[in-house]
Amino acid sequence: xxxxxxxxxxxxxxxxxxxxxxxxxxxxxxxxxxxxxxxxxxxxxxxxxxxxxxxxxxxxxxxxxxxxxxxxxxxxxxxxxxxxxxxxxxxxxxxxxxxxxxxxxxxxxxxxxxxxxxxxxxxxxxxxxxxxxxxxxxxxxxxxxxx
Amino acid sequence: xxxxxxxxxxxxxxxxxxxxxxxxxxxxxxxxxxxxxxxxxxxxxxxxxxxxxxxxxxxxxxxxxxxxxxxxxxxxxxxxxxxxxxxxxxxxxxxxxxxxxxxxxxxxxxxxxxxxxxxxxxxxxxxxxxxxxxxxxxxxxxxxxxx
DNA sequence: TCATTTTTGAAATTGAATTTCAATTTCATT
DNA sequence: AATGAAATTGAAATTCAATTTCAAAAATGA
Numbered sequence: 001x002x003x004x005x006x007x008x009x010x011x012x013x014x015x016x017x018x019x020x021x022x023x024x025x026x027x028x029x030x031x032x033x034x035x036x037x038x039x040x041x042x043x044x045x046x047x048x049x050x051x052x053x054x055x056x057x058x059x060x061x062x063x064x065x066x067x068x069x070x071x072x073x074x075x076x077x078x079x080x081x082x083x084x085x086x087x088x089x090x091x092x093x094x095x096x097x098x099x100x101x102x103x104x105x106x107x108x109x110x111x112x113x114x115x116x117x118x119x120x121x122x123x124x125x126x127x128x129x130x131x132x133x134x135x136x137x138x139x140x141x142x143x144x145x146x147x
Numbered sequence: 148x149x150x151x152x153x154x155x156x157x158x159x160x161x162x163x164x165x166x167x168x169x170x171x172x173x174x175x176x177x178x179x180x181x182x183x184x185x186x187x188x189x190x191x192x193x194x195x196x197x198x199x200x201x202x203x204x205x206x207x208x209x210x211x212x213x214x215x216x217x218x219x220x221x222x223x224x225x226x227x228x229x230x231x232x233x234x235x236x237x238x239x240x241x242x243x244x245x246x247x248x249x250x251x252x253x254x255x256x257x258x259x260x261x262x263x264x265x266x267x268x269x270x271x272x273x274x275x276x277x278x279x280x281x282x283x284x285x286x287x288x289x290x291x292x293x294x
Numbered sequence: 295t296c297a298t299t300t301t302t303g304a305a306a307t308t309g310a311a312t313t314t315c316a317a318t319t320t321c322a323t324t
Numbered sequence: 325a326a327t328g329a330a331a332t333t334g335a336a337a338t339t340c341a342a343t344t345t346c347a348a349a350a351a352t353g354a
Contacts, residue, residue, distance in 0.1 A: 073224065113278055128277050
């Protein structure tokens with residue numbers, strides 16, 4: 001369970017472990033995929049209606065700072081959070097109709113990116129690559145709707 | 148000159164050609180790179196102090212709709228606009244220290260992306276790829292500052 | 295328990311994006 | 325050149341997510 005790791009990190013930083021933080025972390029870890037703050041908030045509220053939006057916001061920032069969450073900004077502008085799954089970087093395939101997000105990884109592309117950076121004498125810290133389109137399900141739906 | 152093409156498109160859409168729109172387009176086309184709305188606005192104001200922020204905003208949206216401008220959202224959250232240079236898609240290398248943006252293109256990566264999409268049965272409309280890091284100039288500066 | 299420090303949460307603030315609306319401008323038609 | 329319908333302008337207002345403020349509440353260590 002990650003909760004203990006979390007508490008340990010919290011103490012090390014001179015911060016305090018609270019009911020709210022534990023509840024938010026727990027909810028967040030059980031939520032799959034890339035969730036917006038309001039999505040996370042509405043889930044947290046179900047578990048404890050007393051927890052405020054601000055606290056969820058601050059806790060997600062804290063988790064990001066501690067490396068337990070990763071922030072993502074896609075083209076729609078809303079910030080999304082995802083539990084950090086250790087060591088695996090990945091990119092995204094996003095359906096513009098239904099919002100589905102598929103993760104993928106491609107070592108060849110990563111290598112080519114390193115080459116490009118080197119050629120321009122850049123030192124890369126991170127990157128993002130997103131492919132926007134339509135998933136098969138939505139394409140089928142549209143085809144039917146058009147009849 | 149693109150101005151005439153612009154007027155033609157304007158009329159075709161049932162819209163009207165105005166002093167403001169011409170001035171904004173003109174300023175925008177002479178501005179290189181990826182500019183934020185406020186950067187474009189402050190440049191437009193130099194040419195004509197009477198032109199309002201809202202008009203610049205709406206004109207950039209219009210240009211985007213007409214395909215003369217391309218909207219970009221990088222990780223800093225601010226929307227940037229770039230004149231559409233026909234036919235050439237490109238990706239970006241961004242310096243996190245000085246904000247410099249370098250454009251690049253890599254056909255091999257593009258091909259690999261198409262392969263990934265196909266494997267997931269996605270139909271891709273567009274994509275974005277951004278490499279964030281530090282350019283050579285800033286790396287040198289920092290090295291000196293550390294002494 | 296007490297004292298200190300952090301956290302909480304409602305409300306306020308920020309800042310960019312977008313909308314509103316009355317006044318103005320464009321342009322096709324006289 | 326004058327007219328009028330339709331579009332445009334620009335200042336101000338609004339929206340909306342992100343972020344900050346601050347007094348009250350909770351957590352930790354002595």
